[in-house]
Amino acid sequence: MKFRRCFFAFGACLSGFKSxxxxxxxxxxxxxxxxxxxxxxxxxxxxxxxxxxxxxxIVSEESDSNWAxxxxxxxxxxxxxxxxxxxxxRNHGILDGVKNIFPDCLHRYCLYHLQLNLSSKCxxxxxxxxxxxxxxxxxxxxxxxxxxxDVHIKEFIETGGTRIRNFLADLPYNNWTCAHxxxxxxxxxxxxVAESWNMKIGGIRGxxxxxxxxxxxxxxxxxxxxxxxxxxxxxxxxxxxxxxPIAVVDIRNRSCTCRAWQVNGLPCIHAACVxxxxxxxxxxxVDYYYTVECYKTTYSHSIYPxxxxxxxxxxxxxxxxxxHIRRGRTKVKRIPSRGEKVKRKIKCSSCNRMGNHNKKTCxxxx
Numbered sequence: 001m002k003f004r005r006c007f008f009a010f011g012a013c014l015s016g017f018k019s020x021x022x023x024x025x026x027x028x029x030x031x032x033x034x035x036x037x038x039x040x041x042x043x044x045x046x047x048x049x050x051x052x053x054x055x056x057x058i059v060s061e062e063s064d065s066n067w068a069x070x071x072x073x074x075x076x077x078x079x080x081x082x083x084x085x086x087x088x089x090r091n092h093g094i095l096d097g098v099k100n101i102f103p104d105c106l107h108r109y110c111l112y113h114l115q116l117n118l119s120s121k122c123x124x125x126x127x128x129x130x131x132x133x134x135x136x137x138x139x140x141x142x143x144x145x146x147x148x149x150d151v152h153i154k155e156f157i158e159t160g161g162t163r164i165r166n167f168l169a170d171l172p173y174n175n176w177t178c179a180h181x182x183x184x185x186x187x188x189x190x191x192x193v194a195e196s197w198n199m200k201i202g203g204i205r206g207x208x209x210x211x212x213x214x215x216x217x218x219x220x221x222x223x224x225x226x227x228x229x230x231x232x233x234x235x236x237x238x239x240x241x242x243x244x245p246i247a248v249v250d251i252r253n254r255s256c257t258c259r260a261w262q263v264n265g266l267p268c269i270h271a272a273c274v275x276x277x278x279x280x281x282x283x284x285x286v287d288y289y290y291t292v293e294c295y296k297t298t299y300s301h302s303i304y305p306x307x308x309x310x311x312x313x314x315x316x317x318x319x320x321x322x323x324h325i326r327r328g329r330t331k332v333k334r335i336p337s338r339g340e341k342v343k344r345k346i347k348c349s350s351c352n353r354m355g356n357h358n359k360k361t362c363x364x365x366x
Contacts (some may be wrong), residue, residue, distance in 0.1 A: 005066060007073040008213060009055035010220065014077050017054050020044045021186045024054060026088040026098075027194030028062045032206040038062055039205065039212070040070045043194045045186075051197050053220060054078065058209055067093030071101045080104065085183050087191040089113040106183040109176045110191040111141055121167045122160075133160055141177055141189065149179040241270040249274045254285060266290060 024042045031037045040057035055074050059066035078084070085106045088094045090113065098107045118137055122130045136156040143149035157164050173180040204215035232240045237252035247270040248257045255261060260268035265287035267275055275282030288294055 003209065005057065005059040005069060006209075007055065007057045007070060009074075009077050010217070013052070013054055013220065016046075017044055017052065017078060020046050020052050022082045023085045023087065023186055023188060025191040025194035026086055026094055027191055027198065028059075028091075029198040029205065031058070031209075031212065033208055033212070035209070036060075037209070038066075039198075039201075040067070041194055041197060042070075042074055043197045045188070045193055051193060051200070053197060053216075056213075056216060058212065062091060062093060064093040064096055067091070067097045068101065071097040075101055083183060085185060085188075087188060087193070089191065090117075106181075107175060108181065108185060108188075109171075110189075111138075111176065112190040112192065114141075114171070114176055118167060121163050133164070136160075143177065143179050146179045149173075149177055239274040241273050243270060251275065251285065 021044070024044050026040075026042055028038045028040045031039055038059050038061060040059060040062075041053065042055045044052040044054050046052045055070075055077055057066075057070040057073070059070070080102075083105055084102065085108060086094075086098050086102070087108050087110055088098075089110050095107070098105065115134060115137065118133060119130060122133055133156070136152060136159060139152040140149060140156055143152050157168070160167075174182060178185070201216065201219060204212055204219075207215060232242065234240055234248075237250055239249045239251070241247045241249060247268075249261075249271050250256070251271070251274060254271075256268050256270050258268055258270060260266075261271050267282060267285055271285070272282055275285055
């Protein structure tokens, strides 16, 4: 009767993931509580490139059996009706788990972790050589066609020599290059989505296990509430948006308690929640100066070139204006602008001189 490991996912997230792009970043992060442990996560992205947590697991360590346990339950939750692209580092448990449990899905290695591995391979080399290797490696990864990839990979291997050949020995091209990747990566090259989520939940990673689960639930409830833009109607014009903090929107006076609407002239996120999801007339509340009609009117006028009049006769010459000497003493020093460094004159305590310190005649420091 001792805790070993657990897997949990929320039904709202699993249902919402069906409308997200079919890609998941897998990663594990340390827990800082009394009993330690690892929090395994599967994080996706919605259509607005926002983090979308799908499933979690708490285990003792990142072993092959624990990743297999996590991925097996994940398969049950998300199903197999879509081809999912997984992004992760080259952890042995993730590699075997994705290959065995999701055989029809795609797996792409995190480019950031590969760059770290390349840097360790080039340890002891000059910094200029390491930067060049990193540049050539990125050129290989981002090459859109196989012909361009062949050019970059040839230069990469010739420049790096044996180190690079050993580095590429166990690195299949279809797992990290754009040219050889069979599926759609949706503009994603690394598993930074999971890393960003780990940073976001840093405040609850030191809590006990049950509190970690409840803390994740609270964070996701707030995120779901804000992104779903739920609003409660108080009167005909007053709405309460359930965000953090709670905002009150008055559509008649075009105001919100966050004051972004009043300051910018554009409906804030809270006002957009009310206008588009309740009344569906949000564009009617946008200030006229932000409309396409106003923009086109701004540049609808023409500026004509100067034309020299063609007629006989002498034109009167216009001379320069009169020059008046300003009153007061002429300024020889300008006032320094804000943020500009001003050279201060330091007085030497030994030679009693201001300005440049004479190192020949004075041995004492300034």
